Amino acid sequence: MLFDTVILSGTVVTENEVYEADLGIKDGKVVTISEPGTLQSGKAKVIDAKGLHIFPGLIDVHVHFNEPGRDQWEGLETGSKSLAAGGVTTFFDMPLNSNPPTTTKERFEEKRQLADEKSVVDYRLWGGLVPNNLEHLADLHEEGAIGFKAFMSECGTDDFQHADNGTLLKGMEKIAELNSILALHAESNEMINYLTDKAKKEHRLSIRDYCNSRPVLSELEAVERVLSYAELTGCKLHIVHVSSKRVIDRITEAKQQGIDVTAETCPHYLALSIADFEEIGATAKCAPPLRDQEEVEQLWDSLKNGDIDIISSDHSPSPPELKEQGESIFDVWGGIAGCQNTLHVLLTEGYHKRGVPLSKIAEVTALQPAKRFGLNPTKGSIRIGSDADITLVNLNEEFVLKKEDLKYRHKISPYVGKTFIGKTKYTFSKGKCVFEDVPNKASV
Numbered sequence: 147m148l149f150d151t152v153i154l155s156g157t158v159v160t161e162n163e164v165y166e167a168d169l170g171i172k173d174g175k176v177v178t179i180s181e182p183g184t185l186q187s188g189k190a191k192v193i194d195a196k197g198l199h200i201f202p203g204l205i206d207v208h209v210h211f212n213e214p215g216r217d218q219w220e221g222l223e224t225g226s227k228s229l230a231a232g233g234v235t236t237f238f239d240m241p242l243n244s245n246p247p248t249t250t251k252e253r254f255e256e257k258r259q260l261a262d263e264k265s266v267v268d269y270r271l272w273g274g275l276v277p278n279n280l281e282h283l284a285d286l287h288e289e290g291a292i293g294f295k296a297f298m299s300e301c302g303t304d305d306f307q308h309a310d311n312g313t314l315l316k317g318m319e320k321i322a323e324l325n326s327i328l329a330l331h332a333e334s335n336e337m338i339n340y341l342t343d344k345a346k347k348e349h350r351l352s353i354r355d356y357c358n359s360r361p362v363l364s365e366l367e368a369v370e371r372v373l374s375y376a377e378l379t380g381c382k383l384h385i386v387h388v389s390s391k392r393v394i395d396r397i398t399e400a401k402q403q404g405i406d407v408t409a410e411t412c413p414h415y416l417a418l419s420i421a422d423f424e425e426i427g428a429t430a431k432c433a434p435p436l437r438d439q440e441e442v443e444q445l446w447d448s449l450k451n452g453d454i455d456i457i458s459s460d461h462s463p464s465p466p467e468l469k470e471q472g473e474s475i476f477d478v479w480g481g482i483a484g485c486q487n488t489l490h491v492l493l494t495e496g497y498h499k500r501g502v503p504l505s506k507i508a509e510v511t512a513l514q515p516a517k518r519f520g521l522n523p524t525k526g527s528i529r530i531g532s533d534a535d536i537t538l539v540n541l542n543e544e545f546v547l548k549k550e551d552l553k554y555r556h557k558i559s560p561y562v563g564k565t566f567i568g569k570t571k572y573t574f575s576k577g578k579c580v581f582e583d584v585p586n587k588a589s590v
């Protein structure tokens with residue numbers, strides 16, 4: 147058989163095993179998986195993967211590339227190149243903070259054209275659920291929206307309104323009818339506003355005060371409410387960026403009660419604590435906020451126990467000015483830029499430090515996202531016939547993340563200066579090499 151690319155003698159990581167093999171890629175698909183050292187390369191591009199691990203390309207279900215409208219914050223080209231450098235081969239772009247947001251068919255089409263033109267990896271798009279766009283949900287679904295996103299608390303920009311309870315209920319009824327899925331930013335708006343006003347009035351404006359103004363309880367209250375709405379409407383839910391095991395546990399309990407719900411967390415909740423936030427400053431501000439180290443360790447337990455379905459980045463960048471303006475940490479832009487380093491965080495903090503199996507990492511970054519959103523078996527695991535979405539990693543290579551390594555529009559990330567163990571060497575998206583760390587290693 148004639149291949150476009152062959153990857154020789156690498157160690158393939160799947161959700162249930164790790165084994166050595168040669169891979170043959172043709173027309174963007176994995177067409178052969180054979181015993182190591184047996185594949186004839188012919189005229190194909192040859193990658194010598196001896197000593198490298200081959201992961202299924204990551205699927206990042208949660209990024210904000212902000213195009214159109216706020217591409218001075220990031221953009222589809224810089225964003226997708228960052229993903230390629232981190233082994234991510236598919237992203238789902240959130241309906242905000244593009245401006246206008248992706249809440250109608252026309253805006254969806256506009257973003258799709260831009261993504262086709264600019265993205266170096268594969269992608270899907272979320273639609274938005276906001277007050278007064280119920281009549282657009284069916285169109286968005288028909289256009290191919292991977293699901294819908296709503297906020298239960300204010301999102302930080304005026305152009306994407308958070309969903310009040312009535313909007314949520316009606317939206318969920320509609321989304322259930324479409325057999326789609328609702329992703330929720332679940333924090334209690336009332337609790338946050340109450341605690342924020344109180345903190346400001348009492349001049350408690352430190353980083354810890356900010357974190358305390360968005361407590362785990364606020365996540366719990368919102369999740370509880372929306373779980374009951376899910377039971378009522380039958381709407382499938384995906385709870386994004388959960389920061390605490392307490393919330394994960396409630397979601398696990400709901401699953402056992404028959405509610406169709408999945409839980410996502412982000413690398414920053416696993417890698418960074420409030421102490422790090424205090425040291426790094428505004429670059430590490432996000433919502434829900436970072437938690438104490440004890441919570442961080444508990445979240446790792448949830449991951450090991452299989453209670454976390456998906457790990458995605460919630461890449462939410464901004465220009466540097468927005469991280470500097472404002473009277474206190476309460477007023478600066480909240481959002482962490484980190485999508486280039488999801489796998490690096492999981493390998494360093496998970497596999498090397500805490501003994502998280504490689505298969506578990508492949509499961510939560512590729513297989514489960516693909517399954518949850520209907521992309522499996524085309525994506526999510528390395529098998530014959532699947533898209534050749536692949537990333538090759540040297541598990542033991544250490545590197546210190548430097549600003550200039552970042553492909554983001556703005557070279558800002560809380561991980562700058564951090565030592566990672568496990569380096570991305572190559573990334574293939576549908577068989578095309580979209581990132582290469584060692585140019586001399588590949589021959590044509």
Ligand SMILES: [Zn+2]
Pocket residue numbers: 208210240460461462
């Ligand atoms: Zn987000």
